[in-house]
Amino acid sequence: MQAASSVMPLKYPMSVAVYPTYADAQRAVDHLADNDFPVQDLCIVGTDLKQVERVLGRRSWGRVLAEGAMSGFGTGLFFGLMMMVFMPALGATSAFSLGLLMGIGMGVITAGMAYAASGGRRDFSSVQAIVATRYEVLGEHTVVNRARQMLGQNPVAQPAPTQWPPTPSDPQEHA
Structure with missing residues (x-):
């Protein structure tokens, strides 16, 4: 500061x-x-x-997992591009698709684990500002x-x- x-x-x-x-x-x-x-x-x-x-809305398992998939999408794009470059033997489409699925999967798993660990506290999403x-x-x-x-x-x-x-x-x- x-x-x-x-x-x-x-x-x-x-x-x-x-x-x-x-x-x-x-x-x-x-x-x-x-x-x-x-x-x-x-x-x-x-x-x-x-x-x-x-307060923006109520959080549910479906919403949490959908948000996890959305956040994992960007990571998946990056993984897919890297796999296309470093694993050309897979073929461009297969490498890109595999990387995309890995990113989305990681986002869903991470979001699901965080939501489960919260134990039902703060079952709503919000944004804060000063x-x-x-x-x-x-x-x-x-x-x-x-x-x-x-x-x-x-x-x-x-x-x-x-x-x-x-x-x-x-x-x-x-x-």
Whole structure:
């Protein structure tokens, strides 16, 4: 994991504005860029993170084995091509078909073993994501007031008086 300072190289970031969507924050930065603002002194940060898990459906033996066959199909294509190259005596069609069957078989067996080992826990499939519920435009302390003024001309902007992280009373003393 990267240190925050390498991802967000601002020395004393302060909040410029907070938006409900990433698109709104992006439009605000674009507005500043269109008006010759030094956007290299800004960052967009997703805040109030939440983990969301979307349940896609129930898992059954048939579905698990079908998914295993699908995942084994790609491996089987690779095996088939390798067998065609390294076992020309089998014939191209036979070598390719055998490799494809091996891959699909391995996918079905692996998926079946994993499902059986789960013992009925999590009999559903899902996808997970980490999402932000707010997006904050941060700026270097030296440009924040100008950015807030410029965004005040933009109806999308909601200037924020807060700062994150808190800056020292005299930024020059840390320079």
